[in-house]
Amino acid sequence: MKIVITPNAFKNSLSANEAAQIIRNAWYDIRPKDTVISKPITDGGEGFSKILSDEKDGKFIQIETKNAIGEPHLSGYVKINKATAVIELAQCCGLQTLAKENYNALESNTEGLGIVINQALEDGCTEFIIGLGGSASTDLGLGALSALGVRFITFEGNEIIPNGKNLDLIQDIDFSTLSTKIKGKHFYLAVDVKNILLGNNGAAKTFAPQKGANKTEVDLLEYNLSHASQLIHRRTGKEVQHIEGGGAAGGTAAGFWAFLNAEIMDGSQFIMEVLGLHKAIDSADLVITTEGRLDEQSLKGKAPYAIANYAEKKEKLCIAFVGDNNVNHIDDLPFYAIYSVNPSLVSIEEAINKTAENLKYSIHQFAKVISITNK
Structure with a gap:
């Protein structure tokens, strides 16, 4: 057999x-x-970068970044064929970077992912394949975007690093330097869910409880995601609320789709193709x-x-x-x-x-x- x-x-x-x-x-x-x-398989979460590295003979580049709650953390990315970076959110700033008692759905963000992307950009990578499973945060990926130079401004005029708790404080977004940084770059997001951003099947109500959120915190995260998505629509003209898969990784897929022109892919189908399954x-x-x-x-x-x-x-x-x-x-x-x-x-x-x-x-x-x- x-x-x-x-x-x-x-x-x-x-x-x-x-x-x-x-x-x-x-x-x-x-x-x-x-x-x-x-x-061995993955759909974008744990093991994503290693499985692709093993299949494509990649090289792991270690980087000091931050975990989901901002603590120093060693992570990195896999470099393939000199210009492709394979990055695993779970490894950068996902739940696996935290002890269970430190799960914090409100304070967690994706800044650590952005730090790794930024380093890969500086290393000359032009294609980015990012696995979005196993996240700890619900910040629309705005924490990562802040590490890429996007400025998030409060009503008082202060710049903040977004997390799930403070999205409602953002009054304006300055992404004027981003277009130069990502010009000629291509971003592909491997997601393991088809959930949209908001609602009963959205990022907060479906996944935030797994990240440590109670009902009150889930409701706050839902409100904050709604506020931020409306602001993104006003500033970019892009409607992120109903994108299939946009709810992946606490809305990171939706945020990257809006600001990085990222393509959202079915992680399972992508892996099946790569592995010749x-x-x-x-x-x-x-x-x-x-x-x-x-x-x-x-x-x-x-x-x-x-x-x-x-x-x-x-x-x-x-x-x-x-x-x-x-x-x-x-x-x-x-x-x-x-x-x-x-x-x-x-x-x-x-x-x-x-x-x-x-x-x-x-x-x-x-x-x-x-x-x-x-x-």
Whole structure:
């Protein structure tokens, strides 16, 4: 048999590359004669830059920047073919740069991302591929734009660095120097969601609770995003509120679309193209993917769903191994089967700590079942 394994990361537990290695080794333990093709995946979040670097022989450039709450932080970007910068927001200033007790949806911003972009510009990069998953902030990407020289002015005439809490204080935006800086540059945003900026499916109401926001803070963030988006419309003529995917990374996609003329891409489809997954799946007997938590959000742009959807169209079986399955209408999904690797009665902490062990065990058991009918 030919098996294609395309794991996504188990958040806070296993990277996509680690999951791929575990699955590959566990499968060969039981079925050593099979051919296993390993293609770790991402949809714009954790692991985005490494996966592209591995595929395209990139070089990591380390930069001192700031995490989501402004603390000094080492990050960087991957340089490919001398002029392309691959940047992962999650690595620059995402939730992974903070201890959970330091999540702060109001004070967090994307300034650290802007610092990395600015350095890549100075290094001569002209093409920017930015993965926008795993963000900690809800600032429309304005923190990053401030690092690129855009000035945000309050009603009192003071310049501020935007974050989720102070967007409503901005009265004017001076982006007069930006056009020269980005002239001849191209920005592509890999997003893992299709959410728009505002409303019940928008950046604040859908994602801010995951970043530590309570209901009062979510309402404030929604108001502030609305205020800032109206100001952007007045200053640029661009309507950011209803752009598909504009709600990604706390509205960073919408802000970059407005000021950097960035193209918003489906991160899953982009990765599938780069990794040659369509061709790999076409010739596979079985496809295995993973996701830390399978929920309704997984059905809105996440890579495992995109892979299963393509596999189903090609009449290939796609099996998902997940840390937690929170989807009820399984029969309506393109996955042939979904297996939860963690026992249902254990704590989240124990499940996270034992994900590697439980994934290995689950693959062993599944491979044994396959061996009953496929010697």
